[in-house]
Amino acid sequence: MHNVRLDSVDATPRPLLAIGTDYAPGTLLDFHVHRRAQMLYAMTGLMEVETDDGAWVIPPYSGVWIPAGKRHRVRMQSASTRSLYIEPEAAPRRSTHCEVLVITPLLHHLLLASLALPALYEENGRDGALAQLLLHEVGLAHTMPLFAPIPQDCSLAALCKAFLGQPNIQSTPEQWAKQLNKSLRSFTRLFRQQTGMSFSEWRQQACLLTALTKLSAGQSVTQIALDLGYDSASAFSTMFRRRLGQAPSNFIRVP
CATH class of the missing domain: 1.10.10.60 (Homeodomain-like)
Structure with a gap:
């Protein structure tokens, strides 16, 4: 899915939703929360994330884990992103605060492929296998010390x-x-x-x-x-x- 609003598909009965979004330079997504957890990946550009806990900078080709219900805002510096929105019970990470993630080459290509996932994908077919592999790789991702x-x-x-x-x-x-x-x-x-x-x-x-x-x-x-x-x-x-x-x-x- 590309440039689709989360609220239009959030109720879809699937553990993972994959959405790609393009942002103009300096776009500010002011403080908000998601019902689902989010893994936000910068394909291009840089992202600055702020929560009540602190500040993060996410360089290109890196990701940020945002737990479900975490109040946050994001400033996009010419960013093209891939987001995975994950039901809380399916979340592969248990951190209660944001984390900057190292994106491996495998996860990078899985995120590229995720753009073709429809909201109501077939769970028992190839799309379901891709979703499960995405969740697995996000759970394994290492963190980077980019937090104040x-x-x-x-x-x-x-x-x-x-x-x-x-x-x-x-x-x-x-x-x-x-x-x-x-x-x-x-x-x-x-x-x-x-x-x-x-x-x-x-x-x-x-x-x-x-x-x-x-x-x-x-x-x-x-x-x-x-x-x-x-x-x-x-x-x-x-x-x-x-x-x-x-x-x-x-x-x-x-x-």
């Missing part, structure tokens, strides 16, 4: 959201503690309690998310490094390679 959690504490959450809008690796916990009128020790303890990460880990993750968006937009590695406050392009590239296992210049690619 948002605290529940309102004051700290405001600082985190502002930082996500303009991240800088030179920002220090001392500066944040001062803005919150806390001692460094109290701030450090609060930050880990609220995010499950140290401040330095979260700061690096937030910079990585922004770097992926800028890479997708075609910005140079050197300019991205400078914008994020790194001393050099090599320092930024070392961090990127350590976190994602490859150089930034090689990250956006066809599987």
Whole structure:
């Protein structure tokens, strides 16, 4: 199915619905929820996902798992997508929060083939076998560390959201503690309690998310490094390679 509204087929008695959708640059799908779980795959372009729990960036040829009932919004950067909408009882993943998924070559081609699946496919035929294999492969998919959690504490959450809008690796916990009128020790303890990460880990993750968006937009590695406050392009590239296992210049690619 191509460019079909989910609500027009959501009640179809099948565990999986496959829909391909094309989006104009900058399209914002504001906060909403799905009755079904969703595996959203970016064939082209980049997606930015936000929930009440945090923010994710999903580069091309990667996917994001969105649990059933999870409130979320998505900004599409010239994205052409494939979505699998899955009945909660058939969901192959049990995570209660979003996950960025590594899409294997096999899953990539299965998602390409899924465009031909009708809503009311024959469960005992080839289409049913394709649906079952899709569910199996989604369940096996590995995750990528492309997540920056948002605290529940309102004051700290405001600082985190502002930082996500303009991240800088030179920002220090001392500066944040001062803005919150806390001692460094109290701030450090609060930050880990609220995010499950140290401040330095979260700061690096937030910079990585922004770097992926800028890479997708075609910005140079050197300019991205400078914008994020790194001393050099090599320092930024070392961090990127350590976190994602490859150089930034090689990250956006066809599987």
